[in-house]
Amino acid sequence: MLKKIEAIIREDKVNDVREALKKIGIVGMNMIEIRGHGRQGGIKLLGRAGSYQIDMLTKIQINIILSDNNLEDTIEAILNSASTGEPGDGIIFIYPVDEVIRIRTRERGQEAVMYPNDIDAMKKKEPA
């Protein structure tokens, strides 16, 4: 079963999260810049004379498609690397995925999200 992770994280945590994912063998992903807020209130910015409030803050959404046997490991890696303990750390959404097709090779399903030395290859190498 394939799943999609949408991890909305702090801009300044992107490098830490990517490194943590690389370490466990999550290779394919994309990210988009997004604006939003959860329960916290935004920040105060300075103008020429005085200040003003900005509610919708810039975050980064990392999208990962993966098979569900790798889901918990990946979530754990993201949680550990993206968190600061302060409000504004972000949120993760999980969705089911109907199908994945790699355009160049027309591979479908599990094969389309496999890469050399990825998380499944690393798990195979580990002694049982």
Add this chain to the structure above:
Amino acid sequence: MNSGDTAWVLVCCSLVLLMTPALALFYGGMVRKKNLLSTLTLSFIFMSLISVQWVLYGYSLSFGADIKGLIGGLNYIGFTGVDALPNAAYSQTIPHGLFAAFQMMFAIITPALITGALVERIKFKSFLIFGLLWATLVYDPLCHWVWGQGGWLKEMGVLDFAGGTVVHIAAGFSALAFAMVIGPRKGFGKSPMEPNNIPLTVLGAGLLWVGWFGFNAGSALAANGVAVNALLTTNTSAATAGLVWMMLSWLDGRPSTLGIATGMIVGLAAVTPASGYVTPLTAMFIGAVAAPLSYYSMRLRDKRNLDESLDVWACHGMASTWGMIATGLFATVAVNSGGANGMFFGNPNQLGIQILAVIVTICFSFGATYVIAKLLHWSIGLRVTPMEEEVGLDISSHGERSYS
């Protein structure tokens, strides 16, 4: 007093002042987006800070009544005695106030050059204190030694037409010292740190080149043949260095716009001390040598993993070091009867004086900056917190963003 000279130098005050916001843009385009405003402000603020310091006491320390060849006195404090009549020590044909104003623009841009070493991580408060201390304890004395009446390097006969030592070598080696103390940016060597806006950098470079005519040709302090020569040497060196860097960049793969712009600036920095003493053809050679010198200095700095972020040492420190030496080789009284001959014109002594001035400038600026930076590091700290650095100085230091 000569109204032609006065009008020209008045214009040059504007040209040189323009170089500081130009430098702000040049640097700003090369940092990450989240630090653009901070980087602009680091240069911009010197327009205010040094303008005030200069009038209060900076000019006096630099060009006041000499004390043992080392520093000026306080006779020009608050610009008293700096008025409309010429000061024969510095120029017969322009008002004293104009000379002081023109020099002020050099005093403004020099500390701004150093900011290239400390971008993206400096604490603003520490930076302001550093700027004031550096201007007072490094720039003003050095300026006095090289250009001040009675200054010991000037008395020795050093040739520095527009600020090879006082501006570029000093800024370059001070930047090196500061970078060593403040340490690298978080993620240096691991995370990408791409220029956020190369068009800004190119715009800055173009304005710098134009402004440099005021910097070099204006240093003739007269609308005369020497000024014209300085303009021609300035232009030729910049042009040649730009072409050579383009070729070096091409060897790397493709000729980069950023490389071409950088090459031009390096040519300008190199010719600065020589501009009023050598021929345009010599200036071509100066630019041609400056480009690979700075290019490989940059590569060396990178290989040594030192985060002197915007390469002030490679582009200004090393380029002008070559320029000072070139002056000692190629200076000729045929270009400027008020100067001297260099080694290739029968006066090998001049090369020795130039080398001495370079060594003195390097040791003094590097040493003093290292000490000042260390003292600030130990007391109030030089860097923002890691989280502030990650969020970006625009928001954490200034509460603003460049783009909404």
